[in-house]
Amino acid sequence: MSDCIFCKIINKEIPSEIVYEDELIMAFNDIEAKAPVHILIIPKKHISSLNKMEDEDGELISHIFKIISEIVKEKGIKESGYRVVNNCGENGGQTVDHLHFHVLGGRNLTWPPG
Numbered sequence: 001m002s003d004c005i006f007c008k009i010i011n012k013e014i015p016s017e018i019v020y021e022d023e024l025i026m027a028f029n030d031i032e033a034k035a036p037v038h039i040l041i042i043p044k045k046h047i048s049s050l051n052k053m054e055d056e057d058g059e060l061i062s063h064i065f066k067i068i069s070e071i072v073k074e075k076g077i078k079e080s081g082y083r084v085v086n087n088c089g090e091n092g093g094q095t096v097d098h099l100h101f102h103v104l105g106g107r108n109l110t111w112p113p114g
């Protein structure tokens, strides 16, 4: 998707602080961090939201969560705790239409979110 900012990040047309990358997914620091650790994990395939996930994407999503478990270990927040968030659609607060999971940690996260 030529006008998608996350596709541009994947293509390195927009710079980002890359935390992890392989042939399927990418993880990078959120530009407006809401916690000491705030990383976005995205598939390289353009999927506009969780609503557009297809059966064939199951392995991709499980890969994303496997890598999240490695990232939280590396960032030192595995034991203290963290939150994995997907904002979907207007009421969910989604602002970028390329599927992404937020990983937040490094502070006490309140509940419920706003």
Ligand code: 5GP
Pocket (backbone or CB within 6 Å): 005, 014, 016, 017, 028, 029, 030, 031, 032, 033, 040, 086, 087, 093, 094, 095, 096, 097
């Ligand atoms: P959403 O609101 O869709 O759940 O999350 C989108 C996230 O992308 C926001 O937390 C926002 O700060 C982040 N973001 C938007 N544009 C950029 C960018 O150009 N670079 C990076 N690293 N993060 C971005």
Ligand code: ZN
Pocket (backbone or CB within 6 Å): 001, 004, 005, 006, 007, 008, 045, 046, 047, 097, 098
């Ligand atoms: Zn995209």
